[in-house]
């Protein structure tokens with residue numbers, strides 16, 4: 001098994017993207033194998049490496065890991081992005097689960113019928129602005145800190161930043177009514193910005209992580 005984590009997924013963001021972000025935030029270099037042929041996928045199946053026949057698949061620390069949320073929890077705990085106790089952890093879980101629901105809606109939107117895409121996206125962005133972003137703005141406002149939980153950079157911040165950058169790709173002004181998020185969720189002020197940057201090949205004009213390089217979905 002490779003010394004570095006090895007990621008197996010399609011050449012796109014999808015469910016693997018948050019895994020890449022956590023590894024990048026930890027400053028961990030990783031390898032990727034993009035699944036581009038049916039044979040590659042079938043080989044993983046045949047070798048018994050896909051527990052439920054699905055990717056993302058990550059090989060690391062002598063383990064073969066599948067199920068996105070399980071992989072993310074492992075990484076967050078391993079690299080100390082998962083709070084100092086169970087109470088911090090459960091708050092993070094709430095924020096992360098909410099954020100991931102929103103992200104999955106955005107990820108799946110390109111798979112809609114062409115005539116439905118625009119309306120679907122508009123409704124997701126509306127939900128983001130009325131349900132999700134106000135909740136995070138309030139959290140920051142209530143505790144007055146720069147991070148979502150425990151006044152310390154965590155998985156919850158990384159997840160929310162990723163979601164916000166996804167939304168800003170669709171609507172650059174999505175944070176205009178959320179002044180605290182605008183300041184706190186500025187990628188350039190993020191403590192791991194340099195770690196992100198270091199992992200970007202070449203030019204490092206960062207708005208997204210590896211994903212300047214990878215397409216979001218089938219239409220992009």
Ligand SMILES: N[C@@H](CCC(=O)N[C@@H](CS)C(=O)NCC(=O)O)C(=O)O
Nearest residue numbers: 014015053054055056066067068069
């Ligand atoms: N619950 C799984 C879902 C994984 C999943 O749906 N993976 C898709 C690719 S994004 C897949 O492998 N689909 C093939 C299949 O289900 O046969 C996770 O979160 O990792």
